[in-house]
Amino acid sequence: MQWLVRLMSWQSKQPAALRWAMTAALFGAALATRYALGLFHGAIPSLAFYPVLLIVAALIGWKEALAVLGLSVTVGVYFFLPPGMYLLPVGWIFVGSLTIAIITALKTLAQELAEANERQRILFRELQHRVANTLQSVSGTLEVARRNIGPSPAEAGRILDEAVRRLISSADVHRRLNDPELFGRGLRAILNDAVQTVIDPQCTDISFDVDDVDLSFDQMSVITMIVLEVANNAQKHVFDRNLGRHFLVALRALPDRRAVLSAKDDGPGWAGDSPERAQGLAILKGLADQLRANLRINSTAGTEVSMVFPMQPVRVDR
Numbered sequence: 001m002q003w004l005v006r007l008m009s010w011q012s013k014q015p016a017a018l019r020w021a022m023t024a025a026l027f028g029a030a031l032a033t034r035y036a037l038g039l040f041h042g043a044i045p046s047l048a049f050y051p052v053l054l055i056v057a058a059l060i061g062w063k064e065a066l067a068v069l070g071l072s073v074t075v076g077v078y079f080f081l082p083p084g085m086y087l088l089p090v091g092w093i094f095v096g097s098l099t100i101a102i103i104t105a106l107k108t109l110a111q112e113l114a115e116a117n118e119r120q121r122i123l124f125r126e127l128q129h130r131v132a133n134t135l136q137s138v139s140g141t142l143e144v145a146r147r148n149i150g151p152s153p154a155e156a157g158r159i160l161d162e163a164v165r166r167l168i169s170s171a172d173v174h175r176r177l178n179d180p181e182l183f184g185r186g187l188r189a190i191l192n193d194a195v196q197t198v199i200d201p202q203c204t205d206i207s208f209d210v211d212d213v214d215l216s217f218d219q220m221s222v223i224t225m226i227v228l229e230v231a232n233n234a235q236k237h238v239f240d241r242n243l244g245r246h247f248l249v250a251l252r253a254l255p256d257r258r259a260v261l262s263a264k265d266d267g268p269g270w271a272g273d274s275p276e277r278a279q280g281l282a283i284l285k286g287l288a289d290q291l292r293a294n295l296r297i298n299s300t301a302g303t304e305v306s307m308v309f310p311m312q313p314v315r316v317d318r
C-alpha cells in the first residue's frame with residue numbers, strides 16, 4: 001500500500017505539462033486500440049477507453065481523467081455510436097464521472113492515512129528521544145539533590161520539587177499533543193508551556209514572537225514538537241553549561257499563505273557531530289517534512305533552526 005501511495009503522490013507532483021503529455025499518450029494508445037478492434041463488441045468504448053480512464057484517475061489526476069472522459073465520449077459518439085442509441089453517452093458520462101469521483105476520494109483517503117501514519121511514526125521517535133532526554137535530565141537533577149540533602153536540605157527539596165514539576169508538565173504536553181483542544185488558548189500559549197517543560201524560565205530569558213496565523217491542528221502539533229526538540233537541545237548544550245541566557249521562538253506570516261518558524265539560542269553555535277545530535281537532526285528533518293518545509297540551521301551567532309512552510313487552514317470537522 002505504501003508504494004502505491006508514494007506512486008500516486010509522485011505522479012501528482014509532476015509538472016502539468018508532463019502529466020498532460022502522459023494523458024495524451026495514454027488516450028492516443030487507447031484510441032488506436034479501439035480503432036484496431038473496429039466494431040468488435042458493438043459500441044462499447046470501455047473496451048479501450050475505460051482502463052485508460054482508471055489509470056489516469058488513479059495515477060495522474062482527476063482533471064486529466066475528466067479530459068479523458070470527455071474525449072472518450074466525443075470519439076465514441078462520433079465514430080462508434082450505433083443509430084438510435086442516443087442515451088448511451090449519458091450512461092458513459094455517469095459511470096465515468098462516478099468512477100473518477102470514487103477513485104479521487106479513495107486516493108485522498110489513502111494519502112491522509114499515509115500522512116497520519118508517518119506523523120505517528122515520527123511522533124513515536126520524538127517521544128522516545130524526549131523520554132530518554134527527560135530521564136537523563138531527571139537523573140542529573142536527582143544527583144544534585146542527593147548531594148544537597150546533607151548540607152542544604154531546603155535546596156535539595158526545591159530541586160526535587162522543580163524536577164517533579166517539569167516531569168508532570170512534560171508528560172502532560174506529550175499526552176495531549178495531538179488533542180486539538182490543547183490549542184484552544186492559542187499556539188503561543190502552548191509553545192510557552194511546552195518550552196518551560198525543558199527550559200527553566202527563572203534561569204533563561206524565553207521570548208516569543210508569534211503571529212496569529214491560520215494553521216491546521218496537525219501543523220500546530222508538529223510545530224510544538226519542533227520547538228520542543230530545539231528547546232531541549234538548547235537546554236542541554238547551552239543553558240545547562242551557562243553558555244547563553246536567551247531563547248527566542250518566532251512564527252511570522254509570509255505572502256502566498258506561507259509562514260516561517262524559527263527557534264534560536266544565543267550559545268556558541270552548533271559545533272561538532274555526535275550520535276545524539278545526529279538523532280536530533282534526523283527528528284527535526286522528519287518533522288520539517290511533515291510541514292513540507294526545508295530545514296535550515298544557522299550556527300554563526302548562536303544556533304537558529306528555521307523553516308518556511310505553506311499554511312493549511314483549520315479543519316473544523318476534526
